[in-house]
Amino acid sequence: MERSKNDLWVGLFVMIGLAALVFLALQAANLLSLNFQSTYRITAQFDNIGGLKPKAAVRSGGVVVGRVAGISFDDERYQARIDLDMDARFKFPKDSSLKILTSGLLGEQYIGVEAGAAEDNLAAGDNVTSTQSAVVLENLISQFLFNSAANAASPDKGGK
């Protein structure tokens, strides 16, 4: 095929386009942080997961140590069953506890890991049962209402 002066300009155009794609992949989508590292899968039971979504972060001390891989329902215990992909670099004791937290007031929900004190570490396939559910605003409000109603009633009783 004969060369032409268009070769240079078309080459530049294609390179600019590809550079833009690479820029978007690296800077906007942060390709480098995609984790291809090995993980181990553990499961956990929660009474209530609130608004937790798949791919939500698992953090310990604020550092991301894993991701939520899947959410399903256990119809024998009537609890939510969460699969967690934990980063293989980080080990946690077997009696670690999990709780569902919210980043900021309106932020997304994530799972916080609090390390326990056991000698053995969590391994693939382990099940964590010491969990704390998500805070459900409706339950909090109804609790508060019942408490204040009880408080309002008790001095009345005491007076009589």
Next chain:
Amino acid sequence: MSWWRPSDVGFATRRALADVGYAARFFWRLVALLGPTLRRFSLVRDQIHFLGNYSLAIIAVSGLFVGFVLALQGYNILQRYGSAEAVGLMVALSLLRELGPVVTALLFAGRAGTSLTAEIGLMKSGEQFSAMEMMAVDPVQRIIAPRFWAGIIVMPLLTAVFNAVGVLGGWIVSVPMIGVDPGAFWSQMQGGVDIFSDLGNGVIKSVAFGITVTFVALLQGYMAKPTADGVARATTRTVVMASLMVLGLDFLLTALMFSY
């Protein structure tokens, strides 16, 4: 008025179906010509130069201003909720998912689609296609297929340029002008943009729009009446049809991609 006569309705239906069938056969013919077209890549290269390089300026400038405006509007709304740092995420997601592919396709229809239609229509009215057929050269393979495949190659690249320049435009307004923290700007963006579901789907959209716009432009040019008036009408129809089809197709693709 006799438009309601059954025979007229039947004729109109038959003609519409024939047009659709002709368009579909034309489309498959262009798709089937991928091999022969790539074997003579110099034709495609010249079309990439014509469609791509000359559209680069309008795409980059539009992307910059769309990025500016998105950042300004996004900052105004987000700062009411105390999350002005999310402006980077908002700019990136709106560009990658919707505005990048759609606005690029609309600009591409106006900038490159019209010139394709006018060129093909004028070649047809000058009976150049008949002359080629006399020389045993297939005009669809020689003239139309290279333009079709060049358009499909060019659109994703132009969209990527539009998106990248738009993100930079959003950065220019947010960080140096308004004073959003640069670390939060990028980290919010990187935390919220997914490489496959956002960037990847945007690329798929831009390829689909490239096929749509280029095909509409070529078909309108090829079917144009070989008169000055016919070419003018075909050029107008290219812009109208391509824009409407891009917007409709965008709704369908968005419904398929982002509504799980």
